[in-house]
Amino acid sequence: MKHILKILVNNHPGVMSHVSGLFTRRSYNIDSIAVGVTQDPEISNMVIVVKGDDSVVEQVKRQLLKLPDVIEVEDLAYHDCISRELVLVVVKVEDSNRTEIISICEVFQAKIADLTKTTMTVEFSGNTRQVEHFLEMMQKYGIQEIARTGQIALKYRST
Amino acid sequence: MPKTEAKISGARLMVELLEEYGVDIVFGYPGGAILPFYDELYKSTKIKHILVRHEQGAIHMAEGYARSTGKLGVCIATSGPGATNLVTGLTDAKLDSVPILAITGQVATNAIGTDAFQEADIYGITIPITKYNALIKSADDIARHFQEATLVALGGRPGPVLLDFPKDVQTELTSVRKVDKLKIDSRHYQKPPIGGDLDSFAAALNKAKRPLLYVGGGAINANASKEIKELAEKGNIPVTTTLMGIGAFPGTHQLSVGMLGMHGTAYANKAVLECDYILNLGARFDDRVAKPGEFAENAIRAHIDIDTAEFNKRVSVDYLLHGDLKEVLKALIPKVNKVDRPEWVGFLDTLKKNHPLEFDDSTDTIKPQGFLQKLYEKSKGKAIVSTDVGQHQMWAAQYFLFEEANRWLTSGGLGTMGYGLPAAIGAKFGNPNKTVICVSGDGSIQMNIQELATIAMYKKGVKILIFNNNFLGMVRQWQELFYEERFSESEWNYNPDFVKLGEAYSIKGLRISNKSEIDKALEFFLEDDDARILEVMIPAEEKVFPMIPAGKSQKDMIEFSDTVRAGKK
Numbered sequence: 001m002k003h004i005l006k007i008l009v010n011n012h013p014g015v016m017s018h019v020s021g022l023f024t025r026r027s028y029n030i031d032s033i034a035v036g037v038t039q040d041p042e043i044s045n046m047v048i049v050v051k052g053d054d055s056v057v058e059q060v061k062r063q064l065l066k067l068p069d070v071i072e073v074e075d076l077a078y079h080d081c082i083s084r085e086l087v088l089v090v091v092k093v094e095d096s097n098r099t100e101i102i103s104i105c106e107v108f109q110a111k112i113a114d115l116t117k118t119t120m121t122v123e124f125s126g127n128t129r130q131v132e133h134f135l136e137m138m139q140k141y142g143i144q145e146i147a148r149t150g151q152i153a154l155k156y157r158s159t
Numbered sequence: 160m161p162k163t164e165a166k167i168s169g170a171r172l173m174v175e176l177l178e179e180y181g182v183d184i185v186f187g188y189p190g191g192a193i194l195p196f197y198d199e200l201y202k203s204t205k206i207k208h209i210l211v212r213h214e215q216g217a218i219h220m221a222e223g224y225a226r227s228t229g230k231l232g233v234c235i236a237t238s239g240p241g242a243t244n245l246v247t248g249l250t251d252a253k254l255d256s257v258p259i260l261a262i263t264g265q266v267a268t269n270a271i272g273t274d275a276f277q278e279a280d281i282y283g284i285t286i287p288i289t290k291y292n293a294l295i296k297s298a299d300d301i302a303r304h305f306q307e308a309t310l311v312a313l314g315g316r317p318g319p320v321l322l323d324f325p326k327d328v329q330t331e332l333t334s335v336r337k338v339d340k341l342k343i344d345s346r347h348y349q350k351p352p353i354g355g356d357l358d359s360f361a362a363a364l365n366k367a368k369r370p371l372l373y374v375g376g377g378a379i380n381a382n383a384s385k386e387i388k389e390l391a392e393k394g395n396i397p398v399t400t401t402l403m404g405i406g407a408f409p410g411t412h413q414l415s416v417g418m419l420g421m422h423g424t425a426y427a428n429k430a431v432l433e434c435d436y437i438l439n440l441g442a443r444f445d446d447r448v449a450k451p452g453e454f455a456e457n458a459i460r461a462h463i464d465i466d467t468a469e470f471n472k473r474v475s476v477d478y479l480l481h482g483d484l485k486e487v488l489k490a491l492i493p494k495v496n497k498v499d500r501p502e503w504v505g506f507l508d509t510l511k512k513n514h515p516l517e518f519d520d521s522t523d524t525i526k527p528q529g530f531l532q533k534l535y536e537k538s539k540g541k542a543i544v545s546t547d548v549g550q551h552q553m554w555a556a557q558y559f560l561f562e563e564a565n566r567w568l569t570s571g572g573l574g575t576m577g578y579g580l581p582a583a584i585g586a587k588f589g590n591p592n593k594t595v596i597c598v599s600g601d602g603s604i605q606m607n608i609q610e611l612a613t614i615a616m617y618k619k620g621v622k623i624l625i626f627n628n629n630f631l632g633m634v635r636q637w638q639e640l641f642y643e644e645r646f647s648e649s650e651w652n653y654n655p656d657f658v659k660l661g662e663a664y665s666i667k668g669l670r671i672s673n674k675s676e677i678d679k680a681l682e683f684f685l686e687d688d689d690a691r692i693l694e695v696m697i698p699a700e701e702k703v704f705p706m707i708p709a710g711k712s713q714k715d716m717i718e719f720s721d722t723v724r725a726g727k728k
């Protein structure tokens with residue numbers, strides 16, 4: 001089962017090691033981790049995506065709350081949060097398929113960030129499923145490089 | 160505008176903060192990166208510094224001091240090798256929830272990260288083994304870090320904290336002596352409100368026919384002995400303790416069934432099997448006690464703890480209450496029915512009679528169990544006992560009973576050989592008027608034997624009992640029982656002459672090997688308040704029983720009588 005943990009932490013150096021250390025201690029594989037500062041410059045928001053059974057994630061959550069630099073931990077369920085991931089992908093292009101790739105990007109509302117005679121760098125953001133799906137579509141043309149940010153997430157405010 | 164105070168050095172400030180906090184004793188070892196601090200310590204009239212012989216000794220002394228007094232234990236080390244020598248002690252304190260403040264020197268801030276001489280990233284190294292740690296980057300931050308560190312060390316579930324103190328920050332001038340605002344949340348040091356439903360919790364307990372209290376080290380940290388006794392007596396509920404919980408409930412009380420777990424008493428382990436309700440008070444269902452899925456499987460399980468991360472961690476429970484144990488019990492006791500349970504208490508009394516702690520005492524050789532029985536009788540109720548790790552530790556846990564908390568010092572969670580001697584020294588510093596006995600083995604004692612010098616230098620009357628079996632006894636026991644007697648690297652036929660070694664430090668000693676010598680030896684051992692070494696030669700084959708093999712449950716307990724029956728004695 002996948003969990004999206006939203007963790008508010010003090011914006012100190014070393015906090016990241018404290019937090020990720022708790023996961024490595026349980027030999028947990030972190031799918032993705034994304035950190036950014038919040039509206040309060042003293043506080044950062046970490047979003048960690050992990051796979052694991054509920055009881056163990058619950059354990060990690062409680063352990064996290066014992067860290068003095070951790071302010072809040074929330075386990076966001078997929079259906080009640082907006083999650084996004086940004087990916088930059090470089091695909092090979094040939095004269096013959098350039099328009100085809102561009103039209104796929106249009107459908108996905110992906111942005112073309114850079115273009116050369118042989119490559120195209122595309123920027124796409126969406127939830128994990130959309131990102132996976134988009135990359136799948138690009139696969140066919142030959143992916144040369146990928147950079148992903150990992151997921152960020154916020155709860156839906158509307159009900 | 161705040162009135163500007165005169166500037167003082169970071170090192171001066173650290174010493175003043177320790178003084179203001181009430182620290183009057185610290186254990187440590189100097190070195191280049193902590194010299195400015197030592198220079199200020201030199202000028203302090205309020206803080207006594209105990210110079211040890213190894214930093215591991217310093218931190219275990221701080222642990223022994225903290226656990227026997229209930230106060231914060233403080234230790235000091237220099238950067239690099241000094242700091243890394245604290246690692247075992249910090250881990251020990253983390254697992255046993257001991258409040259320790261470690262202050263380490265660090266290379267100057269501009270050299271950090273350059274592999275400078277005697278540099279180690281002790282901040283990084285100790286992340287998983289401290290409750291809180293910080294690298295102090297500016298003298299202006301000292302006051303805040305100090306306050307946060309001490310609050311965290313003692314607050315909630317206690318534990319070790321470390322402040323890494325770069326040399327230039329020690330000399331940097333600052334006027335920030337007080338903190339306006341702590342950065343850590345108050346939940347890390349304030350007592351939490353009681354969480355959970357007291358009424359249904361109490362109702363389940365009141366329904367139980369055969370309830371059992373299972374008391375851990377958390378009960379000692381919460382100072383909850385009085386309430387536990389009240390609860391036990393009101394409901395006539397028998398009490399078993401973990402290795403760490405020894406002393407939280409009077410060992411001689413009629414309702415006490417002693418220690419449970421791997422080497423617990425047969426009656427405690429049988430009580431676990433027979434009870435229909437088990438109430439965990441500040442214990443953690445440790446793997447030496449509880450096998451998930453099989454522990455007290457027929458009982459309703461309930462748990463009270465200050466650390467929510469302990470709930471349902473290894474063993475799932477039916478009822479839980481979160482909070483400071485003392486406060487929770489105070490709220491719970493009025494809701495608990497006053498009941499006599501003659502059948503259940505009588506049943507356990509019979510168990511105690513039929514399954515006592517046993518050993519074969521028919522020869523002239525000294526049996527450690529019998530020896531400890533006598534030592535216990537002679538020092539009854541008065542001594543503080545520390546142990547190392549091994550068979551001697553388990554025998555001491557079985558044969559010493561304690562009326563009070565904070566008198567039993569042992570490395571429970573980490574099982575650290577080398578803990579006993581320095582812990583005893585620390586306890587003696589904290590309790591100069593009490594008899595302090597270190598029970599050790601010929602293996603363990605050699606892990607921090609250099610601290611005999613600390614005993615000699617400060618004339619501390621620590622009593623050191625060494626059970627010599629020329630073996631790493633506990634390792635041998637496992638090899639005998641589970642590895643077909645292949646004694647791989649557990650035997651040694653070379654020990655120093657411990658008595659002569661003591662003499663080298665002006666500590667009087669005696670070695671005995673015959674039962675007839677016991678009484679005189681004990682007299683010699685306890686006669687005055689001077690340090691003593693008593694080396695007791697014991698048979699290598701002697702084993703600790705009962706025993707629950709690792710990973711097994713209460714049902715698989717082997718008793719001494721089973722081995723006799725199997726002709727294996």
Ligand SMILES: Cc1ncc(C[n+]2csc(CCOP(=O)(O)OP(=O)(O)O)c2C)c(N)n1
Nearest residue numbers: 549550551574576600601602603631632633
């Ligand atoms: C630092 C450390 N190293 C290794 C061990 C593993 N160990 C546990 S008990 C034991 C034997 C202890 O021998 P001794 O101190 O002579 O005590 P005895 O069991 O003979 O009473 C060993 C090696 C340990 N607990 N701690």
